[in-house]
Amino acid sequence: MLGGVLALTGCAGGAPSALDPAGTGAGRVADLWWVLFWISMAVFAEVMVLLVWALVFRRRRDARVRHGQPLRFVAIAGAGIPLVILVTVYALGLRDLVALGDGPGPEATTIEVTGHRWWWEVRVPGVAGATANELHIPVGEKVRIRLRTADVLHSFWVPQLMPKTDLIAGEVRETWLQTDRAGTYRGQCAEYCGTQHAHMAFLVVAEPRREFDAWLSQLGSPAARPQTDAQRRGQEAFEQGSCAGCHTIRGTGADGRIGPDLSDVGSRWSIGAGAVSNDGGHLGGWIANSQTVKPGNFMPPQPVDAQRLPDLIAYLQSLT
Amino acid sequence: MSGSMTAATGTEALTTEMPVGRSTGWWGMVMFVATEATLFACLLGSYFYLRFQYGPTWPPPGITEPTLLRPLVMTAVLLPSSLPVIWAEHGIRRGERWRLRAGLATTLVLGATFLALQASEYTEKLREFTMTTNAYGSLFYVITGFHGLHVLIGLTMISWLLAASLRGGSFGSHRHDRVRNVAIYWHFVDVVWAAILFTIYLSPRL
């Protein structure tokens, strides 16, 4: 069992593992975990040694009943030693709690994340646009994340960067992210939020400041214009069909606010907050009937005729 | 003084068995009242939790501060209604059935008066706000209504006791467990009202 535990850290296999921390917050917690792990192993080993000793040396058949109530061993092993360990651990925990609570200063970049059933809306104060299920942060800086929910409780969790913070209906919560390692980090809703709780993932992209600024400016500008005829027909279909009632594409007539802003949908890592990968086939399937892809989500099946669907796909894929 | 100190901290006094000699019925009722009291504590705790999370104006805008006259009259009716019960219980311990009947009847009248007053309180409040107006309305009606229900249950118990006491052989100087249990419940309903009076009617004025 111990071997299994030790072997595990190496073989997380691309998982968003809390034991492979990249962020300052998650790093502290990972260190705390290893302290707790070794203490636990020591205590567990102690118990096992005593148990095995009893099993090996104390087995009898039909033994006479014995009496006597020695308290000292129980008091020392069961209360004294644990007290010392626990007080130490409590102090360590307090230290890390203080560190996690140290939010960024007032001038830090703020990103606003709103939880919806079952996707994440991402906005930056002062920037007009919005995106979904993907947020960027500059490497090496502490970024404030302001959390709200549009409906039920969710929880914002990027295991490799930071412990989770719940999104509480009617309130605003804050957390922060900081990493020195550029890369993409998978996050997922961690508070049960209904039918499609399983598919409510998001991606945090940590990148150098320059690229982050580019992302910011793209977030504030209109979506890419259609280049080909197919794309233009797609845009027309989008604006005139039912799509525009729920979705926004910046700089076009589509300004619905119910579903995610699709201005950069072509560049996203997935469709349906991690439900399927973002390619033409999945996109078409999603538009035609997303209920087969992510049952229970709030987008009704779309009556798009078969000729228009490729145009729509071409258009949406061009939005990068 | 130091003598009584020594006595109270002596082995003999410290090993005094206390509580002692209660019946199973008594314990059953006390435990039931304990769990009911916790129920009310949770309700009143919820009131304060929501109240302090809500903000500076409480009750919320659109609802006036509760007036005190009627609730104080209700208190003046309900709190003393425990006295006839005590008097009745002492009576039956001595085998005086008439005291049991008279005491219970008096309490019945007082309790019914309380409920009538509460009904008039409701007719007035319902014109201003209902249970569905906002969380304050929900708290107000659910807490007072739940207590009113307890008064009603208490009155049912007292009527039942009164009915049983009208028959000979139900209660006597050695058999008054049920009287005592109903009395415990009634005192509890009384005491809870004091807590509700403080929470709903007095605390918004603090």
Next chain:
Amino acid sequence: MSTHPDPRARLAGGLLFWYAVLGGAIAWALHLLTGWGIDELACAAGSEAVGPVPLRTALSATVVLPALATVGALLAATLLWRRTTHVVTDGEDRPVGRSRLLALVGIWSNLLFLTIIVLGGIALLVLPPCQR
């Protein structure tokens, strides 16, 4: 100690007995409810004070007073333990065993509750009251 104590002394002794056994528990419960309630609700209201009292002072009171009450219970339990240690039990009618058991339970539980209150007090020294 062979004199028979009067009913008042027995009552006082009985109450002291229960204070020794459960005093720490009750004190800790009060500490927790008041400490948590004041902190969460004052901070939710965006205030660092409870009426005229600064929040930190109010919270200190919710730590120190219960801690003192627990120490008192601990002393009472120790007294109870000593009063029941050297009594010869002559069979059935001297129920000292029960009191001794609860004295021991009292001593240990008061120590536990004192530890919890003190650990809460340490947090009060380290953390700003409303940091989230």
Next chain:
Amino acid sequence: MSTTAAPAPGASRGDLARLERHWGETPSVRSWLTTVDHKRIGRRYLVTAGLFFALAGLSALAMRTQLARPEAGMLSPEEYNQLFTMHGTTMIFLFATPMLFGFGNVLVPLMIGSRDMAFPKLNALGYWVFLFSGLFMWASLPFGAAPNNGWFAYVPLSDEQHNPGLHMDVYSLGLLFLGVATTAGSINFIVTALKLRAPGMSLNRVPLFVWAIVATGFMVIFALPALNVDNAMLFLDRRFGTHFFDPEAGGNVLLWQHLFWIFGHPDVYIIVMPALGIVSAVLPAFTRRGVVGYPLVVLAIVSISIISFGVWVHHMFATGLPQLSYSFFSAASTIITIPSGIQIFAWLATMMLGRLVLRVPLLFVIGFIVTFVLGGLTGAMFALTAFDQQVTDSYFVVAHFHYVLIGGAVFPMLAGIYFWLPKITGRMYHEGLGRWAFWLVFVGMHVTFFPMHLYGLFGMPRRVYTYRSEAGWDGWNLVSTVGSYVLALGLLLVLVGVVHAIRRGRPAPPDPWGGDTLDWSTDSPPKPYNFPVLPRVRSLHPNWDGPSRESMATGAEPDRVLADGRRTLRTSELDGRRERAVEMPEPSFQPLVLALAMLTFFTALLLAWYPVAAGAAATVAVTLAVWLWPPRRPDTEVGVSA
């Protein structure tokens, strides 16, 4: 193996005949519906809770099958969400607590030397209510209307607006209904243990199992009201438009969580505590000595039951409340480990200083220690706010509480089933079959749940009906699923063993293990009146001490036989001094009628047939009035409990 022979009757032949006449029940449909015998009621609790365990276990098996592969389509999300909700709700409310109440019902009167519980009719009512509320909740599943919000039913997801349909109405009403049974049972345990202990059983001679069940009773009566208030508010919010949990109208969603966990954390100990009591009861027989450090184990039971009320916010460490208020709960959550540690080391010391007789119950106790210690270690980690925020709501916490609940409750229950099977059924179980069951359960449990620690740390959140392969959790999930089938097979073997024992088992002697408590000093199965002569207890281990045993045989006194009526002895609260004999009630239809009226009431509420509900409420009141109507007796008759 037994150190004692069957108790030589200290009661005369005539006494026994009279006892049989007053207490005996002829098998008939009527007696089946009206019985108030604590042993029969306890047996029913055990069987019914076992059925709910099977239902909830099969739900779990379905979920594990779905999760064996990524993106599997065996279950739809709606089905999966109802299944995990019913699994959790059933395991917590309809299996764990009722199963342990079943043990308590059978054992408490036997262990304290009484002839029944303090309120036998209330006891019968408790069983019927438990049965009906369980059926009430499970009946919703075939209609696709089962609760679907997780067993802790967080608002606002459980509001009408976000979760229309009957799902959460079933949940809130079902739990309110069940609360009647749990509260009634708890009060009954407390009063029984306070007032009906055999003379001489002062608090320092009370078996640890009885201490545990009384502590559980106290936890229930102070914790359950919070859940009831919560569910009542939820039902009012959903059905009648109140705004307790609606932030738009002055409500607060965290109020639900506070109230839920004020109940919820004590509930963990409500489940585990009596199970630990079983461990303390099983060990002496198989280590040939009393549990070492009895006063410290009592301390642990008492202090855990109190501290458990002050740790609830550690379930809310990720909700963003002030850190200082977290720390008060963090401190309590840390220190509550100490009394648990005391118990573990008390049992270890008992084993090291004793002489081990390695039979199946002891195997399960050893399995319990291994598993529960691991669960306790991860539990202590959750006391640290920073670490908790990282792993809460992930599979790590799923692993943790299954270690605690299977390790801390199911293993002791299984030990208890093998241990008391001879006492309850009068038949011995098959040792080899029991060993196979143990190893399969033990291995299956660890193979299922140990990997969950890992993929929890690897970022897999709980309560997901499926997952993507790219996240890298596939292999571990497959291991868990394989383990769950092994576990299920082991549990099936336990069932086979029980059935085999009842059908084919050797007849059991009164004391097959040489146990130390009074339950082993009477017949297997016990007579309806339990003890021909009520014992006079002179030590903590009455069945191991001569004078206590003799008090039931040659030392019998007529005032402890009480053959002229359905009577048992009432003693004083702390020191167990004899007070008087009390009359016990006869079998009655009233409990069944009352429970049926309540079932009608809750069903009518659910379906919004309010006039029917009002009628049912009136029936409840009338039944109670008849139930409690005072008997008519001349005032001169003393010594009758009213």
